[in-house]
Amino acid sequence: MNRNRSLQNYLKEHLSLYIFVGVIFVTGVVFGTVMVNALSLEQKQEIMRFLGNFFSSVEQGDFTDVNASFQQSFALHIKWILIIWVLGMSVIGLPLILILDFLKGVLIGFSVGYLVGQLSWKGLLFALVSIVPQNLIVIPALLICSVTAMAFSIHLVKHRFMTRKGAFYEPFMRYSGTILLSGALLAGVALFEAYMSPVMMKWVTPMLITMAQ
Template identity: 65%
Template sequence: MNRNYRMRLYMKDHLPLYLFVSVLFVMGVVFGALMVNALSPGQKEEMARHINSFIQIVNQGSEFGGQTTLWESFSLHLKWIMLIWVLGLSVIGLPLIFLLDFLKGVLIGFSVGYLVGSLSWKGMLFAFVSIAPQNLIVIPALVMCSVGACAFSIYIVKNRFIQKRGALYPMFVRYTSMAFSMAALLFGVALFEAYLSPVMIKWVTPMLVAQAG
């Protein structure tokens, strides 16, 4: 109960940061989706060819995913977490944290926007099974890490440089523990991407190929 109370208090105290980071991410998604319109017809055709080729390969029974995908996916997620964590320690890294959140939104918005815009309902279905599930966890995890990093940076400035009071070590431990918790959560996401996402993609590819034909 005490832990739940502290969590609610933490969320309440940092609600403006959560709102700001979330809005920044949404702006990135919108910007990424709009970027699709900036692609030339040749670029769109080339990307569509790669996607259709991948769908055909999967439909023919080729194996993908597994341990290699697990570690590649987890390594990518871990790099985002570690970079945000380091920027939170640096104090001057706050703008870069916000930039990372915006760029993450751009990447997701562009990917989904391209798939839907170029492949119609096929793209929506493909995005639903290949992009959406893991990002339901990845996005909140990155938002929490970003807010934690911003809060720690603000704490350093306020309590060490301005007021010059307050113990830094307990806050550092909580901040680092939060980052490790999010990393562990994203390892679970990497497991999903490596072993369950390929199954979902294989399940829908016959429908995509049938529509393409």
């Protein structure tokens, strides 16, 4: 009962922030999708050549070093949330957190938009196995970290003149705990990307290689 009440209070206090951050992220996705249409023919051809080489590498099994893949993937994810964590401890970092969420949306929107726009349903299939699965966890984790960081930053502004230990220590521990939990989830995502993503991509790359050449 207490947990349910705490969750309800948490959602009530932070719902507006979640909506705001969600809108920023979705705006980034839309912007990234629109960017695909702004590419010149030469740029589209260059990206397609890169994709052709990437598809061939996947087909040949070049992504078999799971340790290196895990390290690269986890490093990328953990750097992202650590930047958010640092920015949350400074008031001036608050708008930068929103910029990060917007850029994340742009990256996903552009990637999926380009694949679908150039490769039709086969591009959508590739996006479903290479982009969507991990982002079902990555995106919520980043949004939760962003909202928690913004809430902590706002707390600092409201209580900047308070000297009581509890005014900073307890919110900081909750804030850091959320970041650590998200880091653990992203470690699991990195394992998935290292072990499962290459296998799933290899299922669909044969039908894409000829289209990308």
